[in-house]
Amino acid sequence: MSASWVEVLAWVAERLNGERIEWMLVGSAATALHGVGVVPGDIDIAVRDAVDVERAAAVLPTPEGPLGEVDDPADWVSTAVEPVLRFEHAGERWTFGKWMIGGVKVELAHIDAPDVAGLMLETRSPLVWLEREAVDCRGQRVPTVPIEVQLATMVARQQDARLQATIADLDSAAVNGTLLRRAISDRRVEAPALKVPESVRRLLDGGRARTD
Structure with a gap:
């Protein structure tokens, strides 16, 4: 049986906080953690520095890998051999990692988007980090958009x-x-x-x- 997303979030938060990784919960899980009655399909996390996606791979359940050929990029997950994907999309540079934890998909991303650096945008803008709110999740501090x-x-x-x-x-x-x-x-x-x-x-x- 899959763990609940709340259990997984608390588990992930404990590990990211323990590594002093600068992170922020975004997406539907952040909406739900604010008390809104939505059920997240996954857990989306922004990290402040690109290198922190790789640091997270050291404390999250990352398979040794490699997993072999992956026909669909949506099936890719982080492994010790390839902990992150780096790619460009619409002029933005992504450093991305994905894990399946207790049956819940957890995605971490750093997005370098210089064109919107001065805007208050979820995930992509450095400004939003100044407005993070700390929300409790089963005793763990969760910095939240x-x-x-x-x-x-x-x-x-x-x-x-x-x-x-x-x-x-x-x-x-x-x-x-x-x-x-x-x-x-x-x-x-x-x-x-x-x-x-x-x-x-x-x-x-x-x-x-x-x-x-």
Whole structure:
């Protein structure tokens, strides 16, 4: 039987924290850890430095390998022989690792994206690291992308169902309106025609602009 994603996240967090790796939970697992009723399909983690993907391979269950020919890149997993994949996509340089832990897919990535370095974007921007929030997961500290930045991602990707589920579970009074406004504004740099749903506009109008 597969372990729950929460158990796997806590296990991974203990190891990454023990190695003092700078990391941040992103994607659907981050949304769920913020208390939203979504079930993550995997665990997505951003790391601050490319070398930390290889450092993670030393403390995660990395097979000795090699695994032989892999016909589909989606089937690739990190091994001791090849702990990371390095590739370019849309002008961005990726250092990527993938593990199956307790039946849960765990992906780590460092993305070097100089064109968006000054924008508040989930995963790809250095700025978002300054806004990380520490969330507890079974006694382990999990640095997590802010939900406000995730809301902007959902708007940009037109993930309407996930967006509405997230807003329904949020305490609107706790939303950082300043951060949400910045994240949406920065998404518009890439997509000037971005349309903001009325539900998000209400958050912007009523969100508390925290200064802490």
